[in-house]
Amino acid sequence: MERLDAAAVRAWAHASRSALAGSRDRIDAVNVFPVPDSDTGTNVLLTVTGGVAALEHLPVADQDARDVARQFARGAMRSARGNSGVIVSQYLTGFAQTLPEQADAFDVARCLGAAARAARGAMQDPQEGTILTLADSVARSATTAADAGADLATMLASVVADAHRALAGISAEHPVLRAAHVLDAGACALLVVLDALARVVGGGTVAGDALAWLPATPTDPWPVEPAGGAFEVMLLVGSADADLDAALQVAMAALGDSVAVVGGDGMWHVHVHTDHPASAIAAATIGRREQVLVRLVAGAHASSAHVDDGRCGVVVCTSSPELASWYASTGAVTLVRCPEAPISRDHLERAVTDTGAVRVAVLPGDSVADDELTALVASHPDAEVLDAGDELRVAVAALALAAAADAGPAHEALRRLRSVELADPVTPSSVRAAADELLRTASGPVESLTVLLRDAGPTLDDLAGYLAEHHEGVEPIVVGPTGRGPAVLIGLD
Template sequence: MDVLDAAAVRAWAVAARRALELARDRIDAVNVFPVADRDTGTNVLLTVTGGADALAAAPDAAGADEAARVLARGAMLAARGNSGVIVSQYLAGFARALVPAAGPADVARALVAAARAARESTGDPQEGTVLTLADAVGQGARVAVDAGAGLDAMLRQASADAHGSLAAISAAHPLLQAAHVVDAGACALLVVLDSLTAAVEGAEGDLDLDWLPAAGPRPAAAPDEGGAYEVMLLVSASGGEDLADALLAAMRRVGDSVAVVGTEAIWHVHVHTDDPEAAIEAAALGRREQVVVRLVDAPHLPGTWPVDPPERGSRWGVVACTPSAPLARWYAGAGAVALVACPEVPVRAGHVLRAVTDTGAASVAVLPGEVVSADQLGTLLDDEHAGPVVEVLGAADELAVAVAALALAGSEASAVRTRAAVEALSRLRVAEGADASAPAVVALIDVVRDVAPDAEAATVLHRDPLGAGVSAEVAAAAELRGLEVAFVGPTGRGPAVVVGLD
């Protein structure tokens, strides 16, 4: 093939998705940077899957540039993790530099532009990683074009050079060198680029992935030093202004592993932080949506999903929907994926499905709270998505979401715990007040206990930080009444205090 056209880009998307499905476990196995959370292969697969799905659903494009833009935008919207964000921006840079029918020199320029775009998307570019490998691919492509190579030969040569330099590139990074592994992000990008070569050559069958390390035990790595929570969200600009630099600067102030990618006035923001609320607030430079918060070391996708539809598994995931950014940390700490509603954009079924996938579980309990409408819930349950089995629990307000999250708390949520959460919600009795002092809270507990004498647990949802000694005094009073008490807050909104007994 002498030129890269729209049909070749479509073939590339299909081939890359299939290759990443096969390569995911091996790439995950060597993931130690920027955080050893064993999810780089999974994140890039989900990212590229989003792009491939968007391209498959779009009308036939007139040229390679148009098809690549659709692929890149779908990947950006679906991007997972630092690695997925970087790969999506690589695809966006590649697309922006393409022409409708791209010859060898055009594609080489696009590969150079892609490497530059990926580097610019990160808050702290690190050498010895996928960014260095992307530079090497672009340089190799230019050398091959200058030597007169056609499109097929140029891509083969650039890929071969990158494979040959992968070990040396990774050894230049201290963490990767100490762990004796190659960079997982670089491996994922090589799989994507090998798929481009295969598509241009019209190759059939699966890629040769024998060069990848075998999946096995997690390699040794230095202790993680980044933030405990991963925050990802979309930010769009109402006036079309470029928010990339401002978002990068804002995220650098609140965390690390920062990446910001965007196309057509919408940006995907990624950061690891110990203060999710600060990250969410710092992103309020435009309209915020699809705000997802979870623990960095939370479980990721099981088995072969999304290669095959998962069976109903024993471990359940939890999605807690909340309008309270301050509570995102609490829900994530309880083992849930927190989906935070911002005032600019209503929560839609697609946002919930994104959070559902991010639980990494084959079965997921969704706690809709006050932020997911009945119409969107109907769409969620009716949607024939290939993925986790979704069960929506009757948690219609913040207190109910908190009670259910407590019942499901931990990394071993199961069908048994899910039933326990449903039963807890059915027993829940509630009272609210305007005074969050200890005597007032204890009085509310007694009011509710009159109608729920058999209750065993109390949940205290508070809007503002509790005064000194309040928690201890309330807990002691609750213990005398045979109740275990959990404090949830501050929520930053709603009544001063809401007490629930079950």
């Protein structure tokens, strides 16, 4: 193949997905940086899969290579997972933005250079010895081969061969990877994608032996110690009138690390590890926010190491950004509805996938329309929507699911739940009286007393002591401030 055309770009997208599906276990196995959570291969696979899905909405006829590449990159950006997925999506974006209608070796070499620059520019703190260094090396190798007169297939084959030879040395440049004696997982994923491109252009297929260079067994466990923040926040931010890239980079860098902002043309995907998810969500109000997802960095993710491990995944939907960290701390993948956009079936499907579980309980609260939930269940029969239609019921169910292997305890907790609502003005004595009223009517052992607070304040300062003195064994679980709803809502399970 002398030129990269629309059909070849489509074939590349599909070949990349197939190759990543075959290699994700091995890439997950070497994932120790930036967080050793064994999901880089899966994250890049899900990212590229989103790009392939986007191509289904693009007519095959009358499309050139640039159109197909941009659609592929746009879908990958919207579906990007994790640090490496975000970087790969921006790499594809940089490649697509430089690609002409058809591309020869010189054109593709320029695209690979633009892709490397775009990926590096997406990171607030670019790290050497990683996927970014490999991307730079690939760009140099491509330019050298094209300048030497190589045709497209020969150039790409040479680039991939050079990248394989350079990978170990590049990874050894990073102190964490050098200490762990592993290749950079993100660089491995990018090399799989580039190898797929070279094979498509060269007329080959991605055979099993093409992945033999990747490790076949997991590395020894590496301690998960997130330095920049306990929570991963990902969201899309749109603006038709302004370039938000720099402002979002600066805002997120002030709140955590592993900051990546990718995209353009009116839509950006933001990624950050932070201890303050609500602040990160608020900092993105400079644009139209949607697909806001929060989860524990050290929690179970959609990696091959966690799928079908017997647990019940949990998706929580809330309109309270202030509660996102609390829900995520229970192990839930948390979707936050912002005023600018509703939670859609696509957002729910992404969250269900990101639990990494086969069976998933969905707690919709009052944040999701019924038709979106119906559509989710139709496409994901293993996703069960629980009767949790307000914030208190979501909180109670999330607590019950945190230590459960299935949704049974949550169903029981919701069935038993009784509540009392307090309006302003709220005083310590009115809270104690409301708790007394609920506890006096308890027909059996009290499982928990959950208290939802709208506002921060000293209202509950003495509640725990009062309950210890007058209701032995009952301790309140305080959730909030929620920033919405009644002043105080007390639930008895």
